[in-house]
Amino acid sequence: MSAPTTTNAWAENQRIPELSPTDVLVKLHAGSLNYRDLVICQGKYPRKVIEGVVPGSDGAGEVVAVGPAVSRFKRGDRVVTAFYQDFFGGAAPTEANSDKALGGSAHGTFRQYGAFDEQGLLPLPSSLNYREGATLSCAALTAWNSLNGLQYLKPGDCVLTQGTGGVSLFAIQFALATGATVIATTSSNTKAEKLRRLGVHHVINYREEPNWGAKAKALSPQGLGCQRIIEVGGPKTVKQSLQAVAPGGHVAMIGFLIGFEKDEDHPSFLEAFSRMCVVRGIEVGNRTQFEEMIRAIEASGIHPVIDPTFFHLKDLPAAFQYQYDQKHTGKIVVSIE
16 A cells, blocks of 8 residues: 555645655554643744644654654554654753754644654554553653653652643652652542542642642651642742742642743742752653653553543644633543544
């Protein structure tokens, strides 16, 4: 069977370019949404975005053709996409890496077929299906980097997460598999029950407990605080995160769900000094970390938490609205079958 020459990319047909020697043509079966996708659509994304970009950074599919110099994959292999196509190692991506970020500076995954350099793909974990694999590229790797990027999480450590979005839920699963104590904040008792079913040790409803940072520290083992804080809210929640961190702990600054605006009593850099902690900006992770994470998923039997609402590629605007309205628990997956 010859390789296809056109692909349906959300709302339009696009011609598939001729494969270069190191390119891999992937029939994409599923993709997933991230908050980043919404920000790009709103024109607020602080990184490079090419005009008319195909959205989506996360995808999973099957290899249907390979260039003559490809050695990492063969036809029929199941693969997942890397967010940064050429970020192989190191603490943080460079500006050059940012020029190859799927769904922003490079065409993304919400299309039937995509040609990717072989270095920008990884093997789909053998224990996961395509829909599950499509959640790994951004949220899962960000969570893994947050927990293990500077220093590996240990059994007995304490992790604090915020909400029920993809990064937080992956962090919960990775932390529990490590043997850590997990504390989570949420906005409703319904979501709190879902977190408890996932195995979270302590859940704090931040609407009922505005000083949730101090509460989390009190709930941590020996009341010493949390070794890892998954900070997804932004300027308006970081003060509470710093209240919860243990000396020597890490606060992973990941997102800005509550906005960019600085709060009136936003903590200064001296707050990190006084609490003897590390505050670290996280932007996904490198391919070496991705490979570590895949091994951990296969070894621990972790399966991503996927929102039960089903979306197809033609329903992508509805999926975006569903994410914008924050109706989801876990990852929103879009089928591209």
